[in-house]
Amino acid sequence: MRVAVIQLAYADGEPLPERRDRAAHLVRQQAGHDLVILPELWGPTGFDYRLWEAAAESVDGPTVAAMAAVAREIGAMVHIGSIIETLPQPGAEGKSLANTSVVVGADGAVAAVYRKIHRFGFAAGEPALLEAGSDLVTVDLPGGHRAALSTCYDLRFPELYRRQLDAGAEVFLVPAAWPMARVEHWCTLGRARAIENQCVLIACNTAGTHGGYQMGGASQVVSAQGVVLAEAGPDEEVLSVDIDVDEVSAWRRDFPVLADRRL
Template structure:
């Protein structure tokens, strides 16, 4: 399997410019034979709170455009989604001109008033999907700090964990440490895509990365706009789990009184 991370500057509120950048990244990923390309959080709009309602109503038009580009490559990232005048931060997987999977962010970042402008997703919604014979798990930005979210995906069999984010440079160390930790504790590949450069008032950390199930860094985009691609065998996750069975199974968690 070949996965690309499309690290880019997310220009707040400029959907057309961001779309043009993403389209260029998709074409490059197609040319290098990638199966899937992962984009940052809200990569078309950013967190433009002033124009959030207007931008959310434009999202379907751009999603339709990206659906046309999803022939032979899966396109993943988060979009503004307006449902009954409530706005969600929703992860999409687009493939073969269909919406294969959606997951709305459940842990909203109160520090930046994300919880004021967005509606949280249903806590019981699945955060895994199947594609290419592989089970993928998903979390969005701030959710990386909540290990139970990706643990839920791992217990559902996820071999590859996808993280879409706009993460600030001030917390770069946490971004790297948490991503590595999620790989080790879940014995799964972790593929992260963050924005770089400035998005609104935030300077983003970049450093989109791929970690293997042992927490080894396979690739890192550092702090520039770039497409990074990695080839790996998702079944290596199963191999590691068998050789070093540290992943707690669902029945163990039930015995501990834990709820996911």
């Protein structure tokens, strides 16, 4: 499976329609890949919460529609990162917005929708504005292997990834807007999730500066053995990686640590 990880950079001054067009162009350039992944909230921004309500859209809104069109054009599955979704109805906490990841298939149809479970902000930011997701979401990749979806701050909660493992995941797909101030946590936690679950991790972060925050970059692809197959720098960059997902089952058979789980 050939994967393109688009570490998109942006700043506050770029209008959303222009950024959407630029992101679509970057995806279009990845023709020949089986899977393309974008970062979390690259449209409404990861940290400028003031923009979220105005930038909110539905799953069939302009961002997903634009990426679905390009997915059909290049014949690849596209993880569009995430949007601020206007929910069909308010959630359990009475909020009408969510941080929602969407995967579209090579035919442009929506293949999976995941609403971020762990909201970052310590009672401000995401917890104050967004409903939490509750569903474990997986999607079948080209070739039939199963991937599990999570987003950014989710990476700090290993119990989620154990549940994904038990749901049959061989690959973790993690878009993020992770800041430079804690980028070492990003790198270490991603590698830990891959190693402890013997899964491939494909983690796509944001670059640039917005809302007063410098973003961390350092997108990475990590094998089930913990080998970093590719890693980005701090600026906009596209990683192109060939991944043999069949090696996951081979590694689990050769080093059967998961069989020794007790709890």
